[in-house]
Amino acid sequence: MRIIQTDTYQAMSRKAAAVIAAQVIAKPDSTLGLATGDSPLGVYQCLIDWHKSGDIDFSQVKTVNLDEYRGLSPDDEQSYRFFMYKNLFSGINVPAENRHIPDGLAGDPAAECARYDDVIARCGGIDLQLLGIGNNGHIGFNEPADAFTKGTHCVGLTDSTIDANSRFFAKREDVPVRAYTMGVRTILSARKIVLIATGERKAQIIKQAFFGDITPLVPASALQLHGDVTLVGDKAALSLI
Numbered sequence: 001m002r003i004i005q006t007d008t009y010q011a012m013s014r015k016a017a018a019v020i021a022a023q024v025i026a027k028p029d030s031t032l033g034l035a036t037g038d039s040p041l042g043v044y045q046c047l048i049d050w051h052k053s054g055d056i057d058f059s060q061v062k063t064v065n066l067d068e069y070r071g072l073s074p075d076d077e078q079s080y081r082f083f084m085y086k087n088l089f090s091g092i093n094v095p096a097e098n099r100h101i102p103d104g105l106a107g108d109p110a111a112e113c114a115r116y117d118d119v120i121a122r123c124g125g126i127d128l129q130l131l132g133i134g135n136n137g138h139i140g141f142n143e144p145a146d147a148f149t150k151g152t153h154c155v156g157l158t159d160s161t162i163d164a165n166s167r168f169f170a171k172r173e174d175v176p177v178r179a180y181t182m183g184v185r186t187i188l189s190a191r192k193i194v195l196i197a198t199g200e201r202k203a204q205i206i207k208q209a210f211f212g213d214i215t216p217l218v219p220a221s222a223l224q225l226h227g228d229v230t231l232v233g234d235k236a237a238l239s240l241i
């Protein structure tokens with residue numbers, strides 16, 4: 001594992017964006033696994049800026065997002081599809097047909113999970129997966145559990161995740177209670193993984209995930225089993241390691 005520590009959130013964002021840019025420059029038809037949340041906003045802004053200045057071309061890139069709330073339509077402002085359009089896709093040139101996110105409105109969850117695994121396979125697998133980390137160690141929506149998850153599945157969200165995500169909704173009751181997510185096995189099958197972490201509130205879980213036991217009770221601890229993980233964090237998030 002490589003650890004890159006930066007002084008600020010902005011510097012963390014630039015470093016992680018640089019790793020993604022290097023991937024796309026070296027392999028223009030890369031498949032990028034993408035995340036939502038607060039952590040990647042700065043990374044996405046850098047990628048938009050570098051695209052606008054002519055430094056990165058995304059015209060052959062394919063993207064697969066980690067997760068999506070079940071029950072939200074793509075034009076719901078809280079859906080991850082909406083988030084990705086607003087914060088990244090509207091500013092870069094990944095063709096619309098190359099952008100993949102689980103369909104929150106799919107009628108048959110099992111069929112949607114199988115379809116999404118097939119989409120990832122048809123993209124040739126994930127070259128680089130960008131991850132954030134939940135305060136409870138979740139990656140994607142893989143919550144602490146008795147066993148590591150495998151492929152895409154539909155999960156019930158824990159109270160801790162619903163609490164954390166309620167900041168984006170008018171009221172807690174509006175937070176969807178189920179979501180689609182890539183499984184831990186899917187994430188580990190990515191050729192490269194970049195996990196970003198910012199702020200003191202992530203310090204404890206970063207220590208547990210990367211230096212504690214490998215256990216499904218801390219889903220991110222599975223990343224210790226991967227051969228090419230880069231942890232990019234600001235000094236507050238890395239303060240306990």
Ligand code: F6R
Binds near residue numbers: 066
């Ligand atoms: C989002 C996702 C989540 C977040 C995690 C951290 O697609 O998969 O696992 O990465 O909840 O969220 P932030 O970055 O908001 O702290």
